[in-house]
Amino acid sequence: MPTYQLTVNGKAHTVEASEDTPLLWVLRDHLNMVGTKFGCGIAQCGACTVHVEGNATRSCSLPVASAVGMSITTIEGLSEDGSHPVQQAWKEVDVPQCGYCQAGQMMTASAFLAKNPSPTEEEIKDAMNGNICRCAAYNRIKKAVGVAAEKMA
C-alpha cells in the first residue's frame, strides 16, 4: 500500500493506506482521531466535515491522495482546549441532544464564520443547510452560530 504525508492540526503524519481511502477513515482508523464522524459516506449529511486549507470539506468523499500537502484541521484541532468561539457558543447555548453530528456542525460553522464574521440569519441558514441533525436541534445550532459570531466580533 502507498504511504502519504499528511498535516493534521499542525502535525505531520505518515500513513499507509489504499489510495482511494477517504480522509475520514484515515483520520478515524489510522490516526485515532475519532472526533470526525461517519454519517452517510456520500457527502450528504456533513457529519464528517473538516477544514482543508480553511475550507469546510466533506472528509468522507475526499481521497487521502488529494489531501497530501494540504493543511487539515479537525474538531480535535479547532482549539487546544475547547476555547474556540464556536465551541464556547455551542456550550453556552447547550446545543447537543445526542451530539453525534455536532463536530461536523461546528467545523462547518467555524469555516463559515472565518469568511463571513457577521452573517445574517439567512446566510447562517444557507451555510448550515448541508449539515443534518437527526435530533433536529436546528434552532439551537442557528442560535449558537450567531452567538459565536458575536464572540468573534
Place this chain on the structure above:
Amino acid sequence: MSKSSIQFSRRNFLRTSSLASGGLLIGFNLFTACKSDVKPPVDLADLHYNDFNAFIKIAKNGAVTIFSPNPEIGQGVKTSMPMIIAEELDVSWDNVYVQQGVLDTKNYTRQIAGGSQSIRFGWDALRQTGATAKQMLVNAAAARWGVDASELSVSEGVINNKAGETLSYGDVVDEASVLEVPENVSLKEPKDYKIIGTDRRNVDIDKIVTGQPLFGIDYKEEGMLYASVLRPPAFGQELVSFDATEAKALPGVVDVIQIGDKAKALLGGEKVNWTAQLSGSGKVVVLAKTTWDAFKGKKAIKAVWSDATPLESTEFHDEKLTALLDGKDFVTMRKDGDVNKAFAAADKVLERTYESPFLPHNCMEPMNFFANVTDEKIHLVGPVQTPEDAANTVAELLGRDVEDIHLEMTRMGGGFGRRLYGDFVYEAAEISDAIRKPIKMVSSREDDMSTGVYRPAIKYRIKAAIKDGQLTGYQLKEAAINGNMYGLIPNFFPAGAVENYQVDVANYKSNITTGAWRAPYTNFLAYAEQSFFDELAEEMEVDKIKMRLDLLEKVKGTDDERIQYSPERMQNVIKMAVDKSGWGKQPKGTYQGFVAYYCHNTHVAEVADVQIENGLPVVKKVTCIVDCGIVINPMGALNQIEGGVVDGIGHSMYGSFGFENGKPTANNYDKYRLGRMKEAAVVETHLVQNELSPTGLGEPTLPPAGGAVANALKAATGKRAYKQPFIQDVELWKVKEEEILG
C-alpha cells in the same frame, strides 16, 4: 417536608455500605420505590437486596459520583436524573460527577431507554435516595456532636449546628456508612428547590464540543478488526452461496467468513417476529484492518440469493391495507355502546382515510458494536437501548453463561427506537466468536437504511356519527403492515368522550421488519385523528377549539380507570395555546392549524403558522404548550420539545420510504429527505407551571406536529392532506388564487 405523604415500598429499595477506599456507597432501586400508580413493565415481586439499578458514591473529600444506569440516547437523562438526586442530597451541582453505569444484571434492573419513561419512573426513587443519604450524613454529624439531628441544617454539602460549627459530608461519610438506613425521611417542597427547575448543561458537553471518543463507533482495542456485513439485499431473500476471491485479494482485507446459522436457528422463527427477517439468513462478513477496507471488500463479494418468501412491494402493501380496512378481520381493542346503531340513527356520517408509509430511523451514528469473545469472557461495547436483553440473547446464541458477559454502554448517536433491537449486537458477537478476535461491526448508511426495523406502514379509517349537532359515534379502524402494537392507545382521547366508541385493528404479517419508531403508534395516529377532528368540526359547523373543549368536558369525573389523560390538563393546554399563539387573531397571510394531544403521559397543544412564500405554503412557526408536570432541567426540556416538533414536521413533510421487490426504495440521503435547517420552523414553547410529578419529553411533542401542519395547510390552501409525506401530494401545494394575486 413534602405535603403529600408518599407511600414507598421500603422493602428492598435501598442499601448502603462503606467503601474499601473510605466513603459511602448507596445502592437503590428506581422501581420498587415507585408510587403505586406508576407500574413499571417488569415483575417486581422477586426483587432481592442486590437488585439495585442505580448507585451514588460519596467520597471522603465530599465529591459525589452518580452512576447513571439508563442508556443516554440524546434525551438528556444522564443530566436530569442525577439532578434530582443532587437536589435532595443537598449538594452543589458543581461537586457532582456523573458516570455511565455498565450493564450489570446482578445489580441493576431495567437498563432501558424507551417510551419517555425514565424520569416518570425515577422521580420518587431518586428524591427518596438523595434525601435518605442526606439524613444519614446528618445523623452521623449529630452523633459526633452529641446533639439531636433535628437541630442541624444543611447547605450545599455542609452540615451546620447551632453553635456555628460545621462538618462537610466528607468529614462524616465513614461514620454515616455504618448507620442504619432511616425510614420516612422528608422530601423538599418544590419552592425550596435549588437545582430542579434550573438550567443545567448536558454533562457530556465539554467532550462533545472537543470531539472526544464517546460513541460506540469511536471505541477501539488493540488488534481489533473492522467487520462489514453483507445481508440479504431484499426482505424475503436468503443467502445461497458467495464468491470472495476478489474481496480477499484487496489490500487491508484479512478474512471473509459466513455467519448467521446460529442466529437463524435461535431467532429466525415466525414471519412477523422482528428478529426473523434480520436473523433469518446466512450473512457474509468481511474482516479488514480499517472500516474503509471492510466496506470495499463487501462491495467485491459476489453473492447468490434465493427468494425464500415472496418479495413485497409498496403497491402490494397498499392493496393489502385497503383490503383489510374494507374487510371484517379486525380485533376490537375497545368498545363502548354500539357504534353501528349510532351510524344508523345519525343525521350525518363522516368517514375519512389517512395513510402513512414505512419510515427508517436514520440514527446519525450507524449501527455498530464491539465484541471480543474469548474462552474466559465476552466483552461487548457499544450503543444499545436494551443492553440486558442483548446480553441474554448473545449468551443463548453462543451457548454461554450470561455471567461471562461484560457489556459497556456508550453514548448513542441517536436511538429513536432502532437501538431497542439488538440484531447488530448478535452479529458482532457471532463474528468475534467465529474468529476469536476483537472486532467492531460497522454498518454503512446503506446497510443501515436498507436492513432496518421500520415504522410500520399504516392506514386509519375514522368514521363519526353526528345527530342533532352532537358527536354520537366514533369508530377508528387501523390496518397495518406488521404493526399490531396498539397497547394503550384505544383509551386515549376521544375515548370516554363519546357514548358509542370503538377501535378495531387488523394486521398483515409481512416479511418487512417493523418496530418502535420515536413515539410509536402516535407518531402517525395523532395526525390522522387531529385532522379528522378539524374535518368533524367543519362538518358540524362548530368552532374547532370549542368542539375539543366540549368533548373533554364530558370526560371530567369519569370512573373509567382506563382513561389516563386528564381532561382538565388537556383543556388547560388548549386554552393556553389559543392565548399564546394568537389563535384567530393572526395577521393576513398567516394560516394556523391547531392540535391538542396526550401521549407518553404528557399533555401538549401545538399551533402551526403557515405563510405563503413564492407561491408555496411554508411552516414558519409552531407555538407549543407542554404540561409535563415539574420540569427538572428547563434547558434540556426545551431542546427535547423543539427537536420533537421540528422532527415531527420533517418526517410528515418529507419522510418517504417504500419497497420494490422486497428492496427499500431509498438507501442514503441522496434518495431520502430529512428536514434541514432551512425547513426548521421557529418553536415558541410555553411550559405549564405546576407541582405535579414530572413526565418524560423525548417523544410527546413529535406526534402532534404533523397534525398541526396538516390543519394549517388546509387553512392556507383549502386542501386536506390525507397522506404522508405531504410533499408528494401535488394538489396540496396549489395555493388559493387570491394568495398568488395578492
